Amino acid sequence: MVEQSSQLPSEQVVCDGHTLKLLAQAGRDWLDTHHPLVNQLNVFPVPDGDTGTNMLMTMRNAVKEAIEVDSDAIGQIAARIAHGAVMGSRGNSGTILSQLWQGFAHALKDQRTLNAELLVRGLREAADTAYRGVIKPVEGTILTVAREAAEEAERAYQDTHDIVTIMTRAVDQAKDALARTPQMLPILQKAGVVDSGGSGLVFIMEGMLRYARGQEVTLMQFEAAETEDLAAVLAPEDEQGYGYDVQFILKGENLDVNTVRAVIDQMGWSTLVVGDEEAIKVHVHVHDPGRPISYGISLGTLSDIIVENMQEQFHDYVRERGGHPGHVDHISVPAAHSQIAIESPELNEDDIGIVAVASGDGLARVFRQLGAAQLVMGGQTNNPSTQEIYDAIVNVPAKRVIVLPNNKNIILAAEQAARLVTDKHADREVIVLPTRTMPQGISALLPYDPKGDLDEVSEAMLQAKDDVRTGEITTATRSVELDGVNVTEGQIIGLVDGKLTASGDSIIAVMRDILDQMCGKDCELITLYYGNGLNEAEARQLVDEMSQDYPNQDFELVNGGQAHYHYILSVE
Amino acid sequence: MPRTLVMTDSTCDLPPEWVRRFDIRIVPTYVQYGLESLADDGVQLTRTDFYRRLATNEALPTTSAPPLGQTHQIMAQALDDADHVVALTAPAKLSGIYNTFRLSAEQLGRERVTLIDSGMLSMGLGWMVITAAEAAQQGAEPVEIKKAVANMGPRVDVWAALDTVEYLRRSGRVGWAAAMMSQLLQIKPVIRLYDSEVTALTRVRTSQRAFDTLVELAHKAAPLERLAVLHTNNLPGARRLAETLADIHPAHEPVMVDVTPVIGVHVGPNGLGLGIVRQS
Numbered sequence: 001m002v003e004q005s006s007q008l009p010s011e012q013v014v015c016d017g018h019t020l021k022l023l024a025q026a027g028r029d030w031l032d033t034h035h036p037l038v039n040q041l042n043v044f045p046v047p048d049g050d051t052g053t054n055m056l057m058t059m060r061n062a063v064k065e066a067i068e069v070d071s072d073a074i075g076q077i078a079a080r081i082a083h084g085a086v087m088g089s090r091g092n093s094g095t096i097l098s099q100l101w102q103g104f105a106h107a108l109k110d111q112r113t114l115n116a117e118l119l120v121r122g123l124r125e126a127a128d129t130a131y132r133g134v135i136k137p138v139e140g141t142i143l144t145v146a147r148e149a150a151e152e153a154e155r156a157y158q159d160t161h162d163i164v165t166i167m168t169r170a171v172d173q174a175k176d177a178l179a180r181t182p183q184m185l186p187i188l189q190k191a192g193v194v195d196s197g198g199s200g201l202v203f204i205m206e207g208m209l210r211y212a213r214g215q216e217v218t219l220m221q222f223e224a225a226e227t228e229d230l231a232a233v234l235a236p237e238d239e240q241g242y243g244y245d246v247q248f249i250l251k252g253e254n255l256d257v258n259t260v261r262a263v264i265d266q267m268g269w270s271t272l273v274v275g276d277e278e279a280i281k282v283h284v285h286v287h288d289p290g291r292p293i294s295y296g297i298s299l300g301t302l303s304d305i306i307v308e309n310m311q312e313q314f315h316d317y318v319r320e321r322g323g324h325p326g327h328v329d330h331i332s333v334p335a336a337h338s339q340i341a342i343e344s345p346e347l348n349e350d351d352i353g354i355v356a357v358a359s360g361d362g363l364a365r366v367f368r369q370l371g372a373a374q375l376v377m378g379g380q381t382n383n384p385s386t387q388e389i390y391d392a393i394v395n396v397p398a399k400r401v402i403v404l405p406n407n408k409n410i411i412l413a414a415e416q417a418a419r420l421v422t423d424k425h426a427d428r429e430v431i432v433l434p435t436r437t438m439p440q441g442i443s444a445l446l447p448y449d450p451k452g453d454l455d456e457v458s459e460a461m462l463q464a465k466d467d468v469r470t471g472e473i474t475t476a477t478r479s480v481e482l483d484g485v486n487v488t489e490g491q492i493i494g495l496v497d498g499k500l501t502a503s504g505d506s507i508i509a510v511m512r513d514i515l516d517q518m519c520g521k522d523c524e525l526i527t528l529y530y531g532n533g534l535n536e537a538e539a540r541q542l543v544d545e546m547s548q549d550y551p552n553q554d555f556e557l558v559n560g561g562q563a564h565y566h567y568i569l570s571v572e
Numbered sequence: 573m574p575r576t577l578v579m580t581d582s583t584c585d586l587p588p589e590w591v592r593r594f595d596i597r598i599v600p601t602y603v604q605y606g607l608e609s610l611a612d613d614g615v616q617l618t619r620t621d622f623y624r625r626l627a628t629n630e631a632l633p634t635t636s637a638p639p640l641g642q643t644h645q646i647m648a649q650a651l652d653d654a655d656h657v658v659a660l661t662a663p664a665k666l667s668g669i670y671n672t673f674r675l676s677a678e679q680l681g682r683e684r685v686t687l688i689d690s691g692m693l694s695m696g697l698g699w700m701v702i703t704a705a706e707a708a709q710q711g712a713e714p715v716e717i718k719k720a721v722a723n724m725g726p727r728v729d730v731w732a733a734l735d736t737v738e739y740l741r742r743s744g745r746v747g748w749a750a751a752m753m754s755q756l757l758q759i760k761p762v763i764r765l766y767d768s769e770v771t772a773l774t775r776v777r778t779s780q781r782a783f784d785t786l787v788e789l790a791h792k793a794a795p796l797e798r799l800a801v802l803h804t805n806n807l808p809g810a811r812r813l814a815e816t817l818a819d820i821h822p823a824h825e826p827v828m829v830d831v832t833p834v835i836g837v838h839v840g841p842n843g844l845g846l847g848i849v850r851q852s
Contacts, residue, residue, distance in 0.1 A: 042744070050634050053607060061639075087641030090602065090609065092668040095640050095675070135664060135671060249628070258758045265755045281627065304628075362756075369754040370775075442757070447774040460774065467781060524778040527757070558756050572778050 015114040015163060017077035021066050023208045024081055026217040028059040030207020031200060038203065041196035051196035054091035058098060059204065061088020073112045078105035078122075093197040096130050096142055100201070103129025116161040123150035123170060140184025142197030148177035149205065164212050171209045174202050244289040246307050250280045252300020256547060258525075258556045259540075260299070267291045347373055351450040352457055353396035356404040356441055357384060357414075360561030363438050363529060363568075370445040373398070379438075380564055383410050389417035393430055400454050402461065403432045406441035408498060431458045436498055437470035438529065438560070439570030470497050471514045471569035473507055492566070507566050508542060512549065518571045519550060526553050529560025529568040539567075576708040576717065577654040579647060581638070581669045582612050583662040584697040585802070585829045585847075594705035597650045597657075599643050601669060601834040602636045609636070612832045622833035623805040623841055632742060635834045637668035644676040651684055656714050658686045658704050660721065662693055663768035666745060686714045688721055691768040694831050695800035695847030696730035702798075727852060730765040731773065731789050732802065732845035733782035737761045739840030746770045762786070783809070786846055787816055794820040795851045800827040802845035804836045809844045 015023075031038070031052070038052025065084025066077050082105035085098035103125035108118055127146040131137045152173030156166040181195040182188040188195055210217050246268075250260070255277050268286030284292055289307045296302050347353050356372040358364035359379025367375060374392040378384035389410075393401050401421075405414040411434050418430035431454065435441040444465035449457055472495040476487045487493055487503045494502035494514040502513035519526065526546070530539040536559065543555045560568055579597040580586075591598060600611035603622065610617035625633075650657045659677070664670035670689050677685040690697045700721050707717045734740065737759055740749040746763075752772050753759050762773045762785045773789075776782050790796070799822055803810035807830070814826045831845070 050604075053604060053634070054636055057607065057609060083641075086644070087639050089639045089641070090604070091636040092671065095637070095668055095671060098640055099675075133671070133675060135674065247631075261758065262756065279627075283632075366754065366756050369756060370759075371751075443777075446759075446776060449772070449774075464774075467776075522780065524780055525758075527777075554758075556758060572781070 015074065016112060017069075017072045017074045020074050020077045020081070020114070021063070023211055024059070024063050024066060026211030027204035027207040028056070028063050029217050030210065031056050031059055031203045034203045035200070038196050038200045041193045041199055051091070051093045052200055054089075054094040055097050055197070055200040055204070058085050058089045058094035061085065062098075062101060064088075074114050075105070075108045075111040078108040081105065093142065093200060096133055096197065097201070097204075099130045099133035100126040100146055103127070114163065116157055116163055116166055119163055119166055120150075120153045120157045123153045126150065138185070140181040140188060141195050142201050144181065144184065145174045145177045145195070145198035145201050149174040164209075167205075167209050167212060171202070171205050174198075174205055178202050244286055244307055246286055246289045246292050246305075247281075247283045248293065248296055248302045248305040250282060250296045250300050250302055251278060253278065254547065254551070255280050255299060256543070256555050258554045259543060262556055262558065263295060264292055267295070347396065347398040347450060349397065349399050351398040352400045352402060352448075352452065352454055353398035353450070354402050354404065354445065354448060355389065355392045355396060356445070357389075357406045357410055359407070359438060359565075360529070360532060360563065362559040362561035363442075364561075366442060366529075366558065366560075367404075367445065370442065371448050371450065372404075372445065378410065379407060379562060380409070382563075383407070383413065386413045386417045386420070389414050390420050393417060393421045393428075394425070398450070399427055400429045401431070402448075402454075402458055403430060404435045404441040404444055405432065406435045406438050408436040411436070429454060433458060433462055433465065435465050437472070438562070438568050439468045439470045439527070440465040442570065443468040443572070468570045468572045469518045471495065471511075471518055471567070471571065472498075472565050473510055473514070473567040473569070474565045476503070508545060511542070511546060511567065511569075514569070515546065515550070515571070518569070519553065523550075523553055523571055525556065525570075525572050526550065527556040527558060527570045527572075529558050529562065529570075531560060531562045531565050531567065533563075534566060574654045574708070575711065576656045576658055576714055577650045578701060578705045578708055578717075579650050579657050579659040579673075580697065580701045581661050581673075582832055583667070583669070583693050583834055584660075584701050585694040585800075585831050585835075586698045586701060587827060587829065588614070590702065594702070594709060596701060596705055597646055599638050599646050599669070599672075601638055601662075601667075601832070603633045603833050603837060604636055605633045606631065611638075612834045617833055619805065619830050619833065619836075622836060626836070626841060632739075633833075633837055635837050637672055640672045640675055643669075643672040644679060647673070647676045647680055647685065651680055656684050656686065658688070658708065658714055658717050658721075660688045660690045660697060660701050660704060662697060663691045664689045665691075665768040666693070666770070686718050688718065689768070690721075691725065691766075692728055692730060693765055694730055694802055694835060694845070695827065695829055696728045696765060698800065698829075699728060699798050699847060699849050700724055723852070724849060725767075727797070727850040728766075728848070729793060729850070730802075730845060730847045731762065731786055732765075732839060732843055733762045733776075733779075733786050734760060734839050735779070735842035736840055737775075739838055743838040745838060748772060762789075779809075783813065783816075783844065786813060786844060790817055790820060790846055790848065793848055793850050796820055796822050796848050797851045798822055798847075798849040800829055800847040802829050802831050802843075802847055804831055804839055804843040805841045806844055809842075813844055813846075 035052030035056045039050035042051045062081045062084035066080045069080045082101040085101040089095045089098040104122040107122040107125040127150040130146055137143050149170040153166050153170040156169040178194050178198045207217050264284050268284045353373040355374045356367040357376045357378050358367050364375045373396045376384045376388050376392045403414045405411045414432045418432050421430050435444050444461040447460040447464050476491045476493045479489045480487050483500045485500050485503050491503050492510045494510040496514050496517050502510050504510040543557050547555050581599045582601050600613040602609050659673050661670040661673050677687050690700050703724050704717050704721050707720050737753040759775045760782050761775050764771050764773050801810045801814045810828050
């Protein structure tokens with residue numbers, strides 16, 4: 001760590017191997033201070049670990065190796081730094097960083113001190129070597145940042161031979177290139193970030209420059225003003241900012257991991273819930289850290305609680321995002337589940353799209369999350385019209401569409417709509433799968449592959465629909481004797497796969513009855529979709545009771561939001 | 573001195589006794605807990621430790637390619653011990669490992685190293701390495717070894733039934749992982765690695781259905797030349813899968829592999845998989 005240093009300006013001060021060690025340390029420390037930010041920027045589909053961490057580990061080893069060398073010759077120290085970087089490199093970003101140092105060291109070979117010409121040549125060789133170090137160089141990455149810095153140094157050399165001035169211009173250009181990385185790489189633009197490796201390099205170069213100018217380079221101190229130009233291109237995770245990272249271990253008895261996961265997931269994002277009946281590890285990002293913790297306490301005891309304010313860490317950066325291209329299309333998952341923003345699948349004309357009928361807003365969310373492109377609201381007492389289904393089909397951007405009616409009374413209307421569509425649009429293909437219940441539709445949707453062959457996909461979906469059994473619990477609207485079951489108006493009744501098989505005076509009694517019919521030895525998972533007349537607490541209490549009877553089964557509770565049916569169950 | 577040695581990385585998941593038998597040179601890959609970096613060589617980080625740590629309240633680790641210098645050292649040693657090195661790696665598309673091999677080969681002499689991007693992981697890569705090692709042991713020329721591996725490549729498949737899609741989503745290495753999951757329902761993906769591409773074959777909601785899907789896939793691919801049962805800390809499941817597939821086992825015993833933590837980070841615990849080679 002470099003505390004405070006004397007200035008290293010102008011030509012008259014000699015930059016030798018000793019100075020390079022201090023410069024490299026400053027680069028390392030400045031990166032150390034900022035590496036969590038660099039990690040946050042990592043959006044590439046092919047990262048090796050966290051970019052900031054990888055680059056920091058590479059720099060640490062580079063400096064460590066250099067410090068051990070007793071020499072003032074800059075060429076020797078640079079070579080040692082490069083060797084240390086190569087030996088300590090981690091991940092792609094670390095490898096590229098090590099190649100930058102190798103190129104730089106090559107240019108300085110056998111030199112005792114640095115001058116402007118060597119600096120310019122060093123930056124150039126660094127960039128060239130780094131480009132060669134990558135199989136397919138991509139612009140908009142650390143490579144671009146390194147190359148533009150080198151090019152600017154060459155231009156600056158025409159005007160001055162002052163090392164610090166050249167370095168200043170190179171760093172400014174590096175920052176400028178970094179800010180433009182989202183324009184070069186769509187994936188960055190989409191995620192609303194600048195390139196992580198490029199930002200790591202900027203921090204290293206900036207740390208070195210700060211030292212050269214005699215500015216402080218201390219660890220763990222955020223200097224927002226210095227990096228303000230980064231701020232403009234950083235988007236927060238959603239409109240409410242970064243929120244809190246909450247982690248804890250929940251200990252209790254008969255804990256249901258899936259239920260805990262479902263509940264926690266509805267509170268925030270980046271959810272990770274793993275464990276068993278006795279201990280569950282919870283990790284989630286939320287805006288209100290009290291919610292997951294209160295929920296945890298309601299189920300058992302908590303330990304190892306960690307709450308980190310991600311907002312604080314980034315508030316200097318997340319200043320404004322208005323009007324910048326960096327914030328388009330980011331995935332936003334607000335805490336309240338009723339507002340879960342669901343990305344509609346991006347379908348091409350050649351893909352297969354799904355139209356699903358859903359009988360409640362919660363069920364609609366489930367279908368949507370599993371990939372349905374269009375939803376038609378409707379169910380037992382409000383069957384959608386052929387026109388509504390027709391409109392939904394033609395609104396799917398894909399030309400091939402599979403329709404999931406999810407109710408036996410809607411299948412015909414769906415088939416009619418399908419015929420109308422294909423009569424009118426010769427280029428469209430529509431298949432109606434005869435799903436008779438919501439759980440059948442959900443099960444059918446599991447193997448859906450938008451890029452697949454229509455016949456194969458529909459065949460797989462058709463088979464999958466029968467992987468579940470459906471239970472439905474509602475209130476009888478009239479007295480009747482049906483299928484050998486006597487029902488009085490106002491009683492609770494239970495249906496299994498559409499057939500009336502149980503009646504009773506309470507929901508729980510009927511649920512016990514139908515689960516007894518549905519859940520055999522092989523049954524593994526029971527999903528309960530609760531209706532719009534119930535609240536989550538009631539439903540959860542029922543799940544707690546039922547899980548006593550079925551200790552070997554997993555229960556999942558989902559807000560289905562359907563009318564009339566207290567519960568829809570799927571058993572698989 | 574052997575004429576050709578085979579070199580690979582630790583994502584090949586080969587059982588240690590085979591590594592010894594063929595003198596295969598293996599470059600470790602790394603699991604990183606913050607700034608603590610552990611090689612998955614079974615010494616610095618064991619399977620047991622890894623899964624124990626995964627179940628505790630630590631932040632999820634990340635993974636990283638080996639330092640370029642380490643690959644360089646191991647390759648240099650192999651070139652000291654043999655005339656030629658045939659090196660097979662994890663997919664360049666999914667990891668930086670290949671690039672460390674490529675740079676090392678360039679520095680040490682491209683003409684003495686035959687470098688192959690296997691496009692595979694775990695025993696998919698493992699079977700290709702074994703094929704190369706067997707050929708090398710029988711004195712095949714590097715070019716013949718390369719041909720044998722290339723001939724085998726299209727017949728190699730890896731399938732995995734994951735207990736949850738969450739690890740895959742968090743790893744960020746496959747773009748579709750986030751899209752396939754549901755925040756409302758627990759989804760278990762069945763995935764395929766083939767020719768450097770990780771794709772989703774289907775989604776299921778129960779482990780029995782996941783198990784059945786793997787069995788179906790294996791039966792469709794039979795007759796098999798090689799079969800390895802893969803798992804992430806799920807030995808009982810792996811045993812049951814091996815027994816269920818007894819009818820299509822190739823002549824030898826099925827290999828059962830607890831996959832390396834470096835892959836475990838991305839797929840999570842309690843997964844099952846198969847690494848197979850179809851008969852030609």
